[in-house]
Amino acid sequence: MADQIVQMTVNGRLEQYRIPQHMTLLRFLREMLALTGTKNGCEAGECGACTVLLNGEPVNSCLVLAVECDGATVETVEGLTERGALAALQQTFMEENAIQCGFCTPGMLISAYALLQRSPHPSDQEIKEALVGNLCRCTGYERIVKAVRQAAQA
Amino acid sequence: MINPFPVLPEFEYIRPKTAEEAIQFLQSHPEQARPFLGGTDCLVALRNRRISPNFLVDLKYLDGFQDVIFHPHDGLTIAAAVSMNEMIASEPVKMTYPLIAAAAREVGGYQLRSRATLIGNICNASPCGDTIAPCLVYGGMLAALGPDGKRCIALKDFFLGPGKTILQPNEIVCSIRFPLPPAGSRGKYLSIGRNALGDLAIAAVTILAFPDASQPSGYCFRIALTAVAPTVIFAEEAQRLLSQTPLNEKTLEQAALLAGQCCSPIDDIRASAHYRREMVRVLTGRALQQVWNALQKDVQQEGGNG
Amino acid sequence: MPELDQISQGIGENVARVDVQEKASGAALFTDDIQFGSNLLHARIKRSPLPHAIIQSIDISQAERLPGVKAVVTGADFAGRIGLYLKDRHIFARDRVRFIGEPVAGVAAISEEIAEKALDLIRVEYEPLQPIFHPLDAIKPDAPLIHPDLGSYEVVNFIFPEPGTNISNHFKIRKGDVERAWAQCTAVVEREYYIPHIQHVPIETHVAVAQVSHLGKITLWSSSQSPFAQRDLIAKTLGFSPSDVRVISPYVGGGFGCKAGVTMEALPIVIAMKAKGFPVKLRLTREEEFYTNFVRQALVIRLKMGCDQAGNLLALENTMYWDGGASTEYGVNITRAGGYSSTGPYDVPNVKTDSYCVYTNNIIGGPYRGFGMSELHTGIEQCVDELADALGMDKVEFRLRNVVQGGDTLATGMTMHPTGIKECIQKVAAAVDWGKTSKSTEPYLKRGKGIAIMWKAPAMPPNPGSSATIKLNEDGTLLLGIGGQEIGQGTFTVMAQLAAATLGVPVKAVRIAKPVDTDYSPYEWQTVASRLTWSMGNAVLAAAQDARRQILAIVAEAWKEDVDDLDILDGVVISRKTEKEIKLKDFAVYGIPKENFEGWIGGPIFGRGKFMPTYVTGLDKETGQGKRAVVHYTTGAQAFEIEVDIRTGKLHVLRAAAAFDVGKAINPELVRAQMEGGLIQGLSSALFEQMIFKEGTMQNPNFVDYRIATTVDLPDEMMTFIVEVPQDDGPFGARGVGEHPMVPTVAGIANAIQDALGIRMQGPPFTAEKILLTLQSQEEKKG
Incomplete structure (x- = not known):
């Protein structure tokens, strides 16, 4: 080795x-x-x-x-989280109940954060495409997409 | 029984300082060393026991391997270690070679494309490699480096079969170069997977067409088909028909039929050969229609301007 | 948007999840996240490559000698059988293997790399036996027996194995006279469907860490829906007392049934017994998760349903062959649940049901979100559509005419309680503009609408218990002890709401004691069957009432007032008579001093509560008749509008609507979240999912080829409706709804496909290819 x-x-x-x-x-x-x-x-x-x-x-x-x-x-x-970069997304994920078991959540938040960094006002289709590599089995995704949209508008 | 390792198996990681050093290492460790770019296929293959190299030779940090270079006259060069996301976002790809971006967008998720590379996708030589067909229709030329120096390989001559290419084990691909697309080019990439996006292609069609006065129809068509033969292929008979016959709805339909006939898909767990053939016909038909509409619109606008 | 912590407390309020901050920050602890330090050992499992074989020999000597290997175990080390309802499984195979992936030997080593190398050094010789991969082959009289010793296995008293066959349970209903009824039917539909194996796909794979002390005491950390059932089953199998085993279970990264009962958790324990003192971790790879653990069993269902001219259902004959796989220790009860609910949510006077649990050499079938019900309703709801079509009757009207209502006598003889299923049907039908057609944008896109309804009872033994404790802290907050598990469904939040509302404190004053720990948490049977809101909720209610009584008694004594004049509001005890006030934090632990230093009143407050249904009766073995088969049924409906590209077969959902009667929504947003998540999981199984086997070997044990729905596969619009017809034995009238939302989805999509294209398929998944090929073969038939 x-x-x-x-x-x-x-x-x-x-x-x-x-x-x-x-x-x-x-x-x-x-x-x-x-x-x-x-x-x-x-x-x-x-x-x-x-x-x-x-x-x-x-x-x-x-x-x-x-x-x-x-x-x-x-x-x-x-x-x-510590440097507050995810604050807006975390807030909307909480408000929209976009979290269930929470296992996919960290990855989901980071993909969403990266999306908003490169495209601050994404369309729903853009959000969906940006998260296509993050599987979630609990939420049915709808609330996650909504949470990202809300964070972008905040 | 697919039984992957719980963690990556052991290997040594080599980061050569120059391309020559990389070649030398590959040459002195035949069968044991493997070039390494984004790792999105290589590490999965390692974990699945499909490959078992002792050495991974990382080419990402070599001089010039991160470059995207565009010359308004000579065309575009994409180096080996450019990630698909960088490539998709680059202006010349978006503006001048949009089919490459359209196909790359189908590769996995965004975070996978942060690492996946065009050259990696090409060198894997998978018949379902999404980005290969656009590179073919744009006339891609690979720059390979080996012990005997550089050589250029036309992409259309590169593939031998699934996972097989003419590249020597001690050669590496440094970049791919595309000439400027012919004036008035219009294109379309259509693919079908199981999910609406992000899945491997069950079948995909890439079309590039442009006005060509030397052809009886006045146009030249390049049609490449993905996931329906041992390698990505050109639908040659369909191309010929479209250049030699006056273009109308019926010709397009016939060309789509020919495309469906010219491929040689297999049954696998993703789809049956029959379905793949059907999809080639349907997708070719749709893509042709859209490309033809665009070409006609160009003519009308020219007419209007003139 | 108001501040989250300012949202008012209470039942029926959309209180923010109590676990959400931890989960949004990465701080939430899952089993694989627990740090055990550098002496953690890693376990790997040698598995059977054959579907059916006699083990001739196992040579572990080389593996044992590999440096870094601490323990190697085989079936020879442990003789006991394990199982929830039928003890038919060894922890490691002994003598015989029965499916590809069955554990044959286990290794613990100082790294996963060494453990993996040790597996290669284990030599196993097999003598292959004839495998059986289809339940219809397994029930043939000359089929080889997969469990020749079935007759000697320990089994609970409501499961009926047939020794000498491959049938491990046969559940029957005989009600009325179906043979006579067929003659009175105007329309009869007879169909057979096949529903394939699918997998739960939690994003967290199974992980368990075991440590055995030098005195033999066992501690297990596991990602589990069933810490108490695991303790009990594993202890009994290994010859321990359950109280010698401690199971600790932090957050679960998705369950859907696959982390219920015992699946892989006993493996690291028996390995750790040979490496005393060391923590031993077994983490399944994604591939192992697919092909070695419990999955949703496949089903062959044969249905015959008939109705009279007016559209009244008269008779139903339902024969189900469940592909239980190599072990049916849990699956036998799925068969039973499929049996007693076999009419679907319909009032049918004449019923004949035979539900068979059949051993095969396939992967083991276990509980999966609403077990048995998605499979059953996939058949029933398509047949109902066909009957309505045969009469030329509207499908919504047909359902409204036949659905079960309060007071009806069910197929088992039980009397149905009030239910809001009609309202559910009407709501979803209206949401998709039922009866109106909408136009697509292209001629090759065809639209259609479909509806499907469902019912489901918590499927469990008659007497699963719940308990809860409430401990008041010095700061006036309370620590709620429960043994039910937070697997994403939101139970911690709902329990906090129930406790807060009953006790009279804000929800934010409630802490959930976690992780669930069988040494410290009150007993809970399992986190399954959508039973927690109802069963554990009742226990929490009782515990909160108990604590409340203690609090009020102390204050009443101190103030020399009547308890009836006191109340607790927002964490403050008040007197309605004298308007006196005292905060909980001012006396909850230390009590209240009497006047003039004459002593003290009170002491630490500790409430306790329990609940166990005591009214569920047995069912007759031959007729399936009994007074009360189940505690209650949750009902619901879904409707879809879809669009299909007839040239590619691609299906897209334009609108999806779901309505469920939850009795009382304790937290409406969490109810809606279940409705949405379940619908998409159902949609995913309708469109994509199937475990593909070739001679028992799974061909797609990874996400590359076992596709599940992603963000891009969502319906354009998803609508959810909450119906509330209270449940008499539920807390505040609540019923569970965790599993139900995926039950009707496959049938709803199938019915929408029929409406759009006029085709039906034998079973899901309705892939683009299958739809296109079915269309093409139908066109060929037409000529």
Whole structure:
């Protein structure tokens, strides 16, 4: 097993760890940094539960190697919450009851946040397309789409 | 029994500093090293035990591998490590090569496309690779680098079969270049999956058409079909018919029929061969109609202007 | 939008979910999130690659020697059988394997990588046996027996296995005389449907962590709908006392039934028994979640229904063959539920039902959101449409004429309670402009409307109990102890509302004691059957009343007033007579001093409550007759307007409407959220979902090829209606509604397809391809 020392800024903090090269960013965040808000749903880039921001762009952290992130900036639901970046979305997700079991929620919030960053006033169709990579089995999505729309209008 | 690893299996991660170093590493580790871009296919294949390389050679950080370069006369070059999202958002792709953006939009979800690359999609050589057909109709040329230096490969000559290409194991694709689309080009990408979006294509049709005075019909059509043959293919007979026969509703319909006949789909769990063939016919018909309407509108407007 | 915490308390108010802040911030703890430190071991399971075989030998010696491996177990280590209603399953296979994916051996190692390597070193030799993959093959007289020892298995007294066959339960109803009734029918419809296996697809896969102390005490952390049932079943199987097992269950990332009972949770426990002291984690991969855990069993349903000229249903014959799979420990009760509800929500005088639970070498069937009911109604509701068509009668009118009403005698002999099903039908019909046609924009797009209705009772043993505790804190807040699980449905919020309203405190003053912990939480049978709002709600009500009595007694004594003059409002005890006031926080724990330092009154307030239905009776084995088969039925209806592209077969839902009679909506927005989520899950199963098997091997055990609905597959418009006909044994009149919203969806879509295109298919999913091919073959028939 090949190990490597990586340095990356996670939620604004510089982290340095010696990790196996085959470790995914998802495992790194959950197992090394105890950032368990990022969820493991399929490990194949299909469900979106592990979505985080890598250098500002949403990625499935299960399909990113932690060693690829050497020198990069990563933000998770915990960090985005702490710096208030998700406040508007969190408020509308709560108001619209867009959360049930909550397992998809962190990934959903991050995808929605990234959408509003690149397109502050999206149409419903844009919202739906932006969230197509985030599976939710509880809510039926309608309230999630509405919550994103409301956050954009707020 | 599909029984993937619970975590990624062990391998070593190599980040070469130059393309030459990458080639050298690949050459000195035959069968063991594999080029690595966005990882969206590679890591899944690793986890599913479809591949078991000892080394992943990351090409993302090589000089020039992140570039999108557009020359108003020479056309567009997209380097290997450009993500699909960057590509979709880039002005020349949006304005001049919209079919590439339209097809890329069908690939997975947004967060997958932050990592997925056009070159990766091409090198996987999946018959259902969404972006391959648009690259074919735009006449894409791959720039490959190997121990013997650079070579250019026309995309249409690149594929041998599902997952198979003419690329040598010690070669890497650095970029794809597209000439400017012919003047007056109009195109359409239509695909059908199980979900309304984000699913692998059961069948897809890409059409690019443009005025061409050398053709009897006055137009040249390029029609590429996805997920209905061992590789993405051109519907050659349909193309020929459309260039040689006066264009009207009936010709379009006939061309759609020919497209349906020329493919050789298989039955799999996503769809039957029969359904795929039907979809080629229907989607080709619809795409042709839209492209033809656009071409006619151009003529009317020119007439109006003139 | 008012501030969330300013929304007034109360029943029928849209109080914000109590778990929402945690879940929106990533702070909510799920089982896989619990940190166990560096001595956590990782378990992996060696599984059967064959559908049916004798295990000749298992060699674990090499695996045991691999550095980093701490324990290797096989079926040889544990003899007991496990099961909720029928103990027919070993934790690890012994002697014989019965489906592809069945656990054969387990490994715990210091990393998942090493555990996985150890699996490759385990050698298993099998002697293949003839497999059976279809229930109709399994019931043939010469079919090989999948459970030759069925007769010796322990079984509850309302399940009837037939030893010597592959039938593990046969539920019958004999009411009236169907044979005579057919002669009186003007129209008779006879149909067979096949409903395929589907999977629950919680976004969180199953995770369980087990730790066994050196004295043998067991602690299990699991993503579970059933901590108490797990404790009980696992302990009994392993020869422990249930109180020697402690199950701790934090938030559940989606259940839908798949985390009920015991599925994979016993595996890490028996592995941990060989690695005492270490926590051992087993986390299923998405693929394992698909093909090794419980799924919704497939069903072959044969229906014959008839009515007279006026459209009155006269007779129904319903024969169901449930593909129970390799074990039917839970599935036998699905068969029973399908049986006693086999008429659907209709008043039918003559009924003959045979519901068979059949062993096959397929994956194990278990409970799935409204178990048995989606499958059953998929058949019933299409037949009803066809009967109405045969008479030329409007389908809404036909249903209104025949639906079950309060006072009707049901097929089991039970008397129906008042129900708002007619109102549900009328609401959804109106919402989609029933009876009016709307035009599509293109000639190749065809529109149609469909309706389907449903009923469902909580399916459970006659006596599942609930209990609750209320503990007042020094700050006047209260800690509500419950054993029911928050799986997304919102039960913590509803329980907080019930407790707050009964006690007289704001909802925000209620804390839910979590995680659910069988050592500290009051008993709850399982979080299943849409039973919590009703059953656990009754227990919470009782606990709150108990606490309230204690509070008022203390204050009455201190103030020398009559209890009847006192009330609790917003956390303050007041006297209506003297207008005195005292805040709960001022005495809830330390009591109230008597005058002149003469001593103290009161002490910590601790309320307790319980509920268990005591009125459900058994049903006769031969006729299915009994006084009260179930506690009650929740009813509802859905209607759809769809558009189909007849050239591609693609179906798009334009409008969807849902109405359910929930008795009383404690939190209307949460009720609506269930209606929407269930409808989309139902729609997903109607359009996309099917586990595809080839000789017992699942071909699509991942999201690439097991597609579920995503954001882009939503109806253009979704409308929900709450109907409230109170339930006499429910808290504030409430009934459950968690499962019901996906029950009528497949039938509703099927009926809309028929309306649009004039075609019917044998079963879901109604994929674009299936629709197109059915259209084409119909055109060929027409010539």
